[in-house]
Amino acid sequence: MTAIAPPVAGAHRTRARTDRRRQGWVRRAPLLPALVFTIIVTQLPFLVTLYYSLESWSLVRPGSQHFVGFGNYADVFKDSQFRTTALNTVIMTVGSVLIAMVLGVLLALLLDRKFLGRGVVRTLLITPFLVMPVGAALLWKTTMFDPTFGIVNFILRPFGIGHFDWLSSLPLGSVMIEMIWQWTPFMMLLVLAGLQSQPKDILEAASCDGARPFAIFRELTLPHLRRYIELGVVLGAIYVVNDFDAVYMMTQGGPGISSANLPFYIYQRAFLGFQVGQAAAMGVVVVVATIIVATFALRLIFTSFSGTEQAA
């Protein structure tokens, strides 16, 4: 073929190249709608946020919009309320996710054993996760945490804590209890999936060799569960760090800002204070912080699950 004439071969090659390029586009075509849609709806707003963050703009004063550069950022870092809410967000996320994970591991170990009605118990245990977050928060605020009529104080009354006002005395803790209640089931299901993927013969061999249950757990089960636990922590953090519903419904961030997290605080600034520029700057700061944390987090998931990626 090459012997006939070089130009033909060249033409052939370009045709092959365009063919390959077309093939590439044929392959890519199915994913483009989803990709383009996601970029427009999720990425474009962030770019606009970036732009707004350089402006001073109050929603209630038309025409107040003007360029101020990095002034908003300076304000954000000077704002002690922003620092408090940032700290609250960290406490809330780390605390809730870790406690939910510990409880989740314990519950998963429990559900990994055979007992009568195990399926029903599992169904009961996952229910908190399914309750509409707004409803769950209201429920805890009223029927559980009410100082006079709440169940929590009723149970604690014999211990001398009859009239503790949970939401005003321990606002952050109360919100965290509610979130732990909602997120433990998720952690449990994740860890349970890990436990059930553990090869049983190794465990039996260890047990036949006379290894004690706790030693088996520490030496064999826990290392196996590690990636599931990591995944649970990362995913739980993604959802909990953005939580708005529980704070909004239970405490409105109060008293003061003692239980406000960043989503709630930024919401307040934008929709109650109408300070678009400042709220946007806060948003950008949060995004940058999230990107830094997420880069590590994503790497963690991907390295620990790359095994299954390749296997699949």
Place this chain on the structure above:
Amino acid sequence: MSADSMTAQPGPATAEPAYAGPRARRRNNSLTWGIVGWVVGILFFFPVLWMVLTSFKTEAQAYTNTPTLIFSPTLSQYKTVFSSGLWPYVANSAFATIVSTILVLALATPCAFALSLRPVKKTRDVLFFFISTKMLPVVAAIIPIYIAARDLHMLDNIFTLVILYTAMNLPIAVWMMRSFFLEVPGELLEAAEMDGAPLRRTVVEVILPLVAPGLAATALICCIFSWNEFFFAVNLTATRAATVPVFLVGFISSEGLYFAQLAAAATVATLPVVLAGWVAQRQLVRGLSFGAIK
């Protein structure tokens, strides 16, 4: 104890006892774990149970220092909830949930296909991109979304929520559908190609039926998230397009905080998702873990 005495039997004592003992102990253990399991299960379920119980009480029964356990159930709270204009909110929620889920599946299925069975070159990067959109805080996007919706006269419009819910669920659906596609044996596609069947037909007639259960699971997860979503709904809707979570909040502020009434409203709002979630327990994890856990 009786099991231990069995181990003392003479003959096969050296080989067998190791079995007889643990088995009986295991049975005993299983009873203990059963009790622990049920206690913990009921403990976690209790707030939900209490919500349902309270919803059948009168307000007087709901407001007692010592919780009322025995009472004659009343449906009056539910009557109040249903007569306070709940249905338009349910209709909005149902519309936003169903339409956004259909859109998500229509966008995610081909996308997941191009990331699994017929993978494009940068599959990993694309997957990364999708998951990273879930990491960015929604609150940082709400201001431009609000202003764009206002300028496009799309505030309090149910289609605004449809678009946002589609974007919210799309990454999860792509990852989840991809994990289902990866379970389809690749040879199937090759065999069909060898037979000269056009790709479109192979996908529709061979592959889609295989991933149909996965499609259903993905749909269910998307429905759960859309139904429960509150942040966008409360910020972008007012009266015409408000959804059930917004109703729940508005109900409390208009009717005052009455436990029994609130419990009834919350039960109604929560019920569809709880039922759906019970059915899709396993798939729930798959969806939330972006398909990492099968």
